Structure formats: C-alpha cells, structure tokens
Amino acid sequence: MRNRWLIAGLTLITCYATAQKPAFDEAEKYDALQLQKLTGSLTPVPFFSADGKSFTFTVEAPVSKARQVYRVTPSAKTKEPAKDTPSSLPKTFKFYGTDTSPDRQWQLYAQDHNLYLKHEADSTGKALTSNGSLFNSYSSVAETNMNGHTPTNACWSKDSRYFCLIRKDNRRVPTMSVISSTSFGRPYLNTYKYEMPGDSIVAQYELYIGSIDADTLRKINIAKWPDQEVQITGSKLPEKEIYIIRRKRTRDEMELCAVNLETGVLRVVIHETSKPFINEDMFHEYIVNEGKDIIWWSDRSGWGHYYHYNSEGKLLNAITTGDWTAGKLAGIDTLKKCIYVYGYGREKGVNPYYAYLYKVNFDGTGFTLLTPETATHGVFLSPNREYFIDHFSTINQGPKTIVRSTSGKFIMEAYQPDLTALYASGWQAPEPFVVKAADGITDLYGLMWKPFHFDSTRKYPIISQVYPGPQIETVWTEFTVTDRYNNTALAQVGFIVVCMGHRGNSPIRNAAYYKYGYGNLRDNALEDDKYGLEQLARRFSFIDSTRVGIFGHSGGGMMTVAAMGTYPDFYKAGVASSGNHDNTIYNRTWGESYQGFSKPFAKNQALAKNITGPLLLVAGEADANVNPAHTMRMSDALIQAGKDFDLLILPGQSHTYEGVYKRYYEHRLRKFFAAHLLK
Incomplete structure (x- = not known):
C-alpha cells in the first residue's frame, strides 16, 4: 500500500514538473513591434x-x-x-483634380449636392442640376452634408467636350449605428447607410453625360436588372464612347457596355456568366488602344484566364490558358500589344500561391516566364517598359530586390536588407507544411510557428489561427516578421501556432476550390481545419491533440465560434474577435455573393448550446464593418444557454484595433490561451 501511494505521489509530482510555464517575456521580446526595429526596410518602393x-x-x-x-x-x-x-x-508638375478637363480649361465640382461647371477664366460656375440631395448627391462624398466644393469623380472625354458620372441613390437604404464612448465630450453616435443580405431596398445607380456646351445633364438608360450595380471603367480619357460595367444582384452575371458620348446610345460589348458567382476578387478588365482591344478576365474554363476581344465584343482569342490562374496585370504595353501578368500554380511542384510574372502578347503568342526564382514576386514596371524592379522572397527566405529587362534578362541587384540583427535575436521563420483537405485529395498549404526554445521531446498545445475567406487565405508566401496576427509572439508563450488554407478560401486557386463553400458560408472551412490539425498531430509527436485552441478575427472570429460549437470535444479554447456571427446583418455583397439567395444563413447563435470550452468574445465598440451587434447577439445566445464565457469590448475601436488597444487585446489573447491550454 505504501508503494502504491509513493507511485501516485511521484506521478503527481511529475505532472506538475512537466506543466508548462507561460513564457510571456519571450512573447514580448518577439512581439511584432520589437521585431520591426530589427529589420529596417524589406521591400522599398521605387519612384521613377x-x-x-x-x-x-x-x-x-x-x-x-x-x-x-x-x-x-x-x-x-x-x-x-x-x-x-x-x-x-x-518638378514642374501642377496638380489638377480628376474633375478637371484634360485641356485644363474646365472644372466640375459639387456644392450642396448639385453639380456645377466652371470655366478656368470664370470666378463662378454654372449650375447643371438642382435635384441633388443628401444620399442622392452628385458629389462623391454625398454622405456628408457639406456646403463647400466637393469632388464628383467625373470622367472627361479626351477632347474635353464631354464628361460623365455615376449618381448613387442611397436615400431609402436603412441605417445602422455604432457609438464611440472615447470621443471628446459627448459619446459620438455614428449612423451610416448599410445594406444587408436580402434587403428589399438597396442603392440605385444612374449614369449621366454632360457637355461644356449644354446647361443640363443627359440621363442615360442603363436599366437591365433590378438592383444592379454600375461603375464607369476603361480609359479615363475616352474619345467617342465610355465604358461601364453593370452587375446583376445575384452576382453571377455582368456586362461590359459602351455608351456613345454624343448620342447616349448604349450597346452591350461583353456578357459574362459564371455560376454560382463571379470571382470579383480576381476579375479585371482593361480597355486599351481606344477600345480596339479589350482584355477580359474570366474563370469560364474552370481556371482564371485573360481573353482578347475587339471593340465590338467579338472574342478573338484566349491570351492565357492552362491549369493555373492568371492574376492581376502588372502592366500593359499597348504599342507592343503585350501584357505582364502575375500567375499562380503554373510552375509544377511549387506552392501554387507563389506569384510569378509572365509576359504574353495579346494574341496569346510569346508566352514567357520573366521571374524564374522559386518565390513570390512583386514587380514595378518602368514607365518606358524597358525594365522592371522585382522584389522576391519566400516565408523563410529573406527578400531581394533586383532589376530585370522586360525580356527577363537580369540587369543588376538593387537592394537586399540586412537581417543580421534579426537572426542574432534568435528569431526563426515559420515552417511551411502541406496537408490534405477532408476529401483526402486536395492539398492545403499552411505555416507553423514554434517556440524558439523548442524541445522536440515535449508536448505542446496547438493553436489554429483561422480565416475562412472566401476572398483571401491568410497563409503568407512572402517573407514577413510581422504577420498580421502576431503569431510569432503567441508561439513563444509555449504553443505550436498554425494557419492553413481550406477549400473555399482563396480566389487564387481554381474555380472549384474557390467556390467550394458557396451556400455554406459559416461551416465550409470547419471540416478541413480539424482534419488538417489531426494530420499534423499524427505527423509530429510534439503536438498534443488533446489541447487544441483556435482564434480568428472577423470571418475568423465567426469560424472560431462555429468550430467550437461544431466540434466541442476537439477545440478546447477559442478567442473570437469582431466575428460576423450573424451574417443576416452583415454586408449584403458578402452574403449575397457567397451564400446566395436560396439557402438560409446558418447563425453561430444556434451553436451556443454545444460550446463547452472557454471562449473569449472581443469586439470594437465603434466597428461599422462588423457591427458589435454580432458579438452582442452571440453573447445573448450564450447567456440564454447558460454558458460561461469572457467578453472584451475595446472602447472607441473600429474593425481594426490600433495602438494600445491592439496590444491589450493581444496580451489578453496570450493570457487566455495560457490559462486554458498550458495546464
């Protein structure tokens, strides 16, 4: 009996001896603010x-x-x-606003929400409209009732005869409000127009064309779809026609239209359909050579590529093709008729999120890789299109800046930062990894941060930093010491911190990957995250799969609560900051694009009864993006379910926490996970 008690006592002592002590001092040492002091400039911006x-x-x-x-x-x-x-x-440059005509003789401006035209030689302008009002203004800052001159964002014709502008009618759009208690004097109430999914009343758009010879504006008939959105696009100095894009509210159709400046006649140039929604995050259009050439992005093949149209909307050819994604253009050479385009996933055996630069002619010939290094590249093309500056790096390879000719030939090295002090401090880059999605087929790419005094014989809790997109994945490919969520510092407390992509999270991959989560906005990333963490725990003996934490901001806050309510036995603690827990009251564009109109939104409140682990909810008091009502509704659901939770409201903060409030939040996050996972 005595031996049994002795063994039990030794076991208890061993448990206490192996309990991890939070290394808050180490976290502070490697906080983003401290690391910034050790790096200096990483990728300087060139000025030509x-x-x-x-x-x-x-x-x-x-x-x-x-x-x-x-x-x-x-x-x-x-x-x-x-x-x-x-x-x-x-040095002789004189600044003119966008509302100034190309010949510098005419100026457009708004006053009391109406439009005025003034000749350079005149002291006052003539009124072109009289029906402007608050929230239905001819000014681009219509939401403020200003009596002074305000901009209009008008587009002038090349010959300075015509101008056009979009007028947005928000008068009947409902409002939301937030309060800032830290403002000087009385608490400040910010009331703003806000469209929510399914709203019967949303903003309406009108297009007007004016002339320096006319005293009024001409309203153009642009009607096609109910509640469509309209924007002017193409050249800022059109000759005979202006181009607009109109978007269907269902987000699965759009049109490029040309409007004759003299007659006001509208014609459809390109009609695009993409189900279940158009990839607006990668989409772009370029109208060049006075409309003779139109470069149009589409994922109609299942991959995002550019297509070449003529001015009449006839498809001439695909410019890029293949099982990879053509991203944004770095530049266009209109004389040589070629584009410089970022590409993702074309180079085999390479992380598909690495950005490479390619050159290709309008007709699809002459396709050339210009940046061969296995890295993410960011470039600046010279105005004369003779050379470009190339910043390239990976998450664990410091940046280098070189100069290349636009044929891809290396010219010289321009800059490489001194990282001696950074590495001397003991800092280490996060480690890339690849796991499978829950389908067992799709590769998911991620990053792992370890404590810098890592001991492979120990067991560490693992924390998943999450963001479910769909417009981006927070898995960096370029070199960084100040990742957005300060994961480096969190890991030093005594955790393995990871982030990974999930199906439905990134517009960079193919259409099937990006649109995987359509209609399942709350839950689409949950299964992949859990499955990925389980793979890591099997792969690495130092990961303790019984102590799993999760945290995220905005969409990541939503995902954190959803994960804890869906897999309460797996995720043991979570921190959800500024989460859009109830997407029925979130941004209309977001909800109607990614959830659609047919399937009801799943709300985090419905999961409150399932949550068993410690949960910290955080919100900025003055957040006009994800209104604090999201966090309050989640809090109410937890109270109704009789659940214990922690709540932190940051006074005066918007969706992005700043200064002392950001640091306070991060300190609370570290202490929260230390208290609940380092046991």
Whole structure:
C-alpha cells in the first residue's frame, strides 16, 4: 500500500514538473513591434524619373533607423546615394483634380449636392442640376452634408467636350449605428447607410453625360436588372464612347457596355456568366488602344484566364490558358500589344500561391516566364517598359530586390536588407507544411510557428489561427516578421501556432476550390481545419491533440465560434474577435455573393448550446464593418444557454484595433490561451 501511494505521489509530482510555464517575456521580446526595429526596410518602393530611365528609393537601416536615398540607373548598372527626395513627378508638375478637363480649361465640382461647371477664366460656375440631395448627391462624398466644393469623380472625354458620372441613390437604404464612448465630450453616435443580405431596398445607380456646351445633364438608360450595380471603367480619357460595367444582384452575371458620348446610345460589348458567382476578387478588365482591344478576365474554363476581344465584343482569342490562374496585370504595353501578368500554380511542384510574372502578347503568342526564382514576386514596371524592379522572397527566405529587362534578362541587384540583427535575436521563420483537405485529395498549404526554445521531446498545445475567406487565405508566401496576427509572439508563450488554407478560401486557386463553400458560408472551412490539425498531430509527436485552441478575427472570429460549437470535444479554447456571427446583418455583397439567395444563413447563435470550452468574445465598440451587434447577439445566445464565457469590448475601436488597444487585446489573447491550454 505504501508503494502504491509513493507511485501516485511521484506521478503527481511529475505532472506538475512537466506543466508548462507561460513564457510571456519571450512573447514580448518577439512581439511584432520589437521585431520591426530589427529589420529596417524589406521591400522599398521605387519612384521613377519622368523619362523612366532611372528610379530612386529610400531605405531605413535596422536598429539605428538611419535613412538613405539611392538612385539606380539600370542602363549603366549603377546605384549611388542620392540627396533629393524620391518623386515620380517632374518638378514642374501642377496638380489638377480628376474633375478637371484634360485641356485644363474646365472644372466640375459639387456644392450642396448639385453639380456645377466652371470655366478656368470664370470666378463662378454654372449650375447643371438642382435635384441633388443628401444620399442622392452628385458629389462623391454625398454622405456628408457639406456646403463647400466637393469632388464628383467625373470622367472627361479626351477632347474635353464631354464628361460623365455615376449618381448613387442611397436615400431609402436603412441605417445602422455604432457609438464611440472615447470621443471628446459627448459619446459620438455614428449612423451610416448599410445594406444587408436580402434587403428589399438597396442603392440605385444612374449614369449621366454632360457637355461644356449644354446647361443640363443627359440621363442615360442603363436599366437591365433590378438592383444592379454600375461603375464607369476603361480609359479615363475616352474619345467617342465610355465604358461601364453593370452587375446583376445575384452576382453571377455582368456586362461590359459602351455608351456613345454624343448620342447616349448604349450597346452591350461583353456578357459574362459564371455560376454560382463571379470571382470579383480576381476579375479585371482593361480597355486599351481606344477600345480596339479589350482584355477580359474570366474563370469560364474552370481556371482564371485573360481573353482578347475587339471593340465590338467579338472574342478573338484566349491570351492565357492552362491549369493555373492568371492574376492581376502588372502592366500593359499597348504599342507592343503585350501584357505582364502575375500567375499562380503554373510552375509544377511549387506552392501554387507563389506569384510569378509572365509576359504574353495579346494574341496569346510569346508566352514567357520573366521571374524564374522559386518565390513570390512583386514587380514595378518602368514607365518606358524597358525594365522592371522585382522584389522576391519566400516565408523563410529573406527578400531581394533586383532589376530585370522586360525580356527577363537580369540587369543588376538593387537592394537586399540586412537581417543580421534579426537572426542574432534568435528569431526563426515559420515552417511551411502541406496537408490534405477532408476529401483526402486536395492539398492545403499552411505555416507553423514554434517556440524558439523548442524541445522536440515535449508536448505542446496547438493553436489554429483561422480565416475562412472566401476572398483571401491568410497563409503568407512572402517573407514577413510581422504577420498580421502576431503569431510569432503567441508561439513563444509555449504553443505550436498554425494557419492553413481550406477549400473555399482563396480566389487564387481554381474555380472549384474557390467556390467550394458557396451556400455554406459559416461551416465550409470547419471540416478541413480539424482534419488538417489531426494530420499534423499524427505527423509530429510534439503536438498534443488533446489541447487544441483556435482564434480568428472577423470571418475568423465567426469560424472560431462555429468550430467550437461544431466540434466541442476537439477545440478546447477559442478567442473570437469582431466575428460576423450573424451574417443576416452583415454586408449584403458578402452574403449575397457567397451564400446566395436560396439557402438560409446558418447563425453561430444556434451553436451556443454545444460550446463547452472557454471562449473569449472581443469586439470594437465603434466597428461599422462588423457591427458589435454580432458579438452582442452571440453573447445573448450564450447567456440564454447558460454558458460561461469572457467578453472584451475595446472602447472607441473600429474593425481594426490600433495602438494600445491592439496590444491589450493581444496580451489578453496570450493570457487566455495560457490559462486554458498550458495546464
């Protein structure tokens, strides 16, 4: 009997001895604010000379923060210190607003919500309208009842004769409100127009064309779909026609239309349909060479690619093709008729989120890879299209800035940051990994942060930092020491911190991946996250799958609560900040695009009864994006279910927490997980 008690006592002592002590000091040492001091500039922004033959950039040294300006002349392969401040504007440049005609003789402006036209030689303008009002204004800042001159965002014709603008009618759109208690004097109430999914009353759009010779505006008939959205696109200096895009409310159809500036006649140029919704995050259109060439993005093949149309809307050819995604354009050479396009997933055996730059002619010929390094590339093309600046890096390979010709030939190295102090501090980059989605087929890419005093013989709790998209995945591919969620610092407390993609999370992958979660906005990423964490726990013996935490912001906050309510035996603790827990009161574009109109929204409140683990809900008091009502409704559901939870409201904060409030939130998050997972 005595031996049995002795063994039990030794076991108890062993348990206490192996309990992890939170390393808050280590977390503070490697907090994002501290790491920023050790890096200096990583990817400086170039400013080109007026002729494009040289560029300057400013860099800040690590630790000392001394600043230095350099001038690079690629043709001479020289880099030298410069005394002048970088500027992309010639010294004789005179600024004119977008409402000024190209010949600088006419100025449009709004006053008391009505539109005025003033000649350069006149002291006052003539009124073109009299029916403008608050929330139905000709001003681009219509939401403020200003008596002074305000901008209109008008588009002028190249010959300075015609102008056009969109007028948005928000008068009947319902409002929402938030309060800021920290404002000076009385608490400030911010009431704003806000459209929610399924609203019967939403903003309406009108298109007007005016002339310097007319005293009134001409309203153009642009009607096609109820509650459509309309924007002016294409060249800012059209000649005979302006181009608009109108979008169907169901988000699965759009049209490019041309409107004759003289007659006001509208014609449809391109009609695009993509089910169940159009990928607006990658979509772009370019009207070049006075409309003779139209470059149009579509995922009609199942992959996102560019297509070449003529001015009449006839499809001439596909510009890019294949099982990869053509992303945004870095530039267009209208004379040589070629584009510079970012591509994802074309290079085999490489992370499909790495951005490469390619060059291809309008007719689809001459396809060339310009940035061969296995990394994510970000480029700046020179105005003369003779060369480009290429910043490239990976999550665990520091950045380098080089100069290449637009044929892809290496010219010179321009900059490489000094990371000596960073590495000397003990900092380590996160580790990339790949797991399978719950279908057992699809690859999911992720990152893992470890404590820098990592001991492979120990067991660590694992925390999943989540964001379910659908418009982006928070899995970085470029080098960073200050990841958005400060995962480095959190890991130092004594955790393995991971983030990973999930099906339905990224517009960069193919259409099937991106649109996987349609109609299941709340739950589409849950199964993949759990399955991915389970794979990591089987792969790495240092991960304790009995101590799993989860946290996220905005959509990640929604996912955190949904995960804890769906898998309460798996996720043991969670922190949900500014989560859109009830998407029926969230942004209309978001809900109607990704959930659709036929399937009801699943709300996190319905899961309150299932939650068993510790949960911290956080919200910014003045958040006009995800209204604090989301967090209050979730709190009410937990109270109604008799559940214990923690609630933190950050005074005066919007959707993005700033300064001392951001630091306070992050400290609370670290302490919360330490209290509940480091046992």
